Amino acid sequence: MSEMLAFDQVVAGYGSAVVLHGLSFSLAQGQSLAVLGRNGVGKTTLLETLMGNTRVMRGAVRWCGEDLGRWPSYRRVRAGLGWVPQEREVFPSLTVEENLTVVARPGPWHLRRVYEFFPRLRERRGNYGNQLSGGEQQMLSIGRALMTNPKLLLLDEPMEGLAPIIVEELARSIRRLCESEGLPSIVVEQHPVLALEMTHQAIVLERGTVVHAGSSAALAGNARLLEGFLGVGAAEAHIHNNTGASNDSNDLDDRLA
Structure with missing residues (x-):
């Protein structure tokens, strides 16, 4: 698959404050990505940088082979970035x-x-x-x-503050966008197992840099990594894997009925 998005040793932040410290990762065409990590590690700043809302001090952000450089936000939207902010x-x-x-x-x-x-x-x-x-x-x-007819949907904490039944409904919708509608997404989410169920690939951030990258399925199945990186206990992972959002939408329909 060809590359859709790449961060290449990006150092970025707000004013003189640095949040991303040499951040590097790439996303292939047609793939979706979970961006995970504890609070304050730079997850939202990654999305804000992609949308042109931070100061990039070093490195490059490439979108479909083009360096976004100093593109204003409206040009990024026209190029295919769809922004769903946390607020x-x-x-x-x-x-x-x-x-x-x-x-x-x-x-x-x-x-x-x-x-x-x-x-x-x-x-x-x-x-x-x-x-x-x-x-x-x-x-x-x-x-x-x-x-806005995006090529990539950016979702910042889409489940924050919502009732569990709405969380499941939205999770199903996001998976449908990627799998059935062919619209990739980047999902920043505090519910890591749920985010992994909605995406193909995952990165984990610590102090503004990537400390783990791989398939979402592999991370979801690795209790040691979930606990070490994200503080997700084995019991929580087991509950999500067995009763959380399922790839079979009929299961969710039954629970919402």
Whole structure:
């Protein structure tokens, strides 16, 4: 597979503060990536750097073979980066439909298709952004990113603060985007086993650099690494692997019924 994205010895941060210390990894075309690590290790900064919101002091970020360099954020969106920020950042004074259409760009994702993907958004299309639940706002934030017709979806803590049943529903949607819809993603997530179930590859960060890289399946099955890098106990991993989000969507449908 050809390379879609690469960080090459990237040193980046905010002002004079360095957060990423020589960060290097690559992502192949068609693959999805889990970015894992404890709090404060640079996971969100990785995404912010990809979107042009940090100061890059050294190294290069390549997107489809091009050095992003000093590209402004809007050019990165036009190039195919779809951003779902941790704070969701829906427009509170716009309706659901206005939130979606205001960012629309030509491509396979359009209003009807987003409504088919997230039926709740169709039901609430006339509601304002500040009238939605947390889960609905997250669906709207993802739907808005899809309306830009991205080549890669960037998800920063998409499950934060949501009820378990909504977490499972969103996890199924993200897996469907990658596996059925052919849209790769980078997922920063505090629920590591859940993130591993949604992705092909995984990296673990410590102090702004990669300390582990490999397949998501291999990391999910390695209790020693999960405990050592992420503090995930064997019992938690076992629960996720046996009762968490499944590759068979019918299992989740049964639990949501």
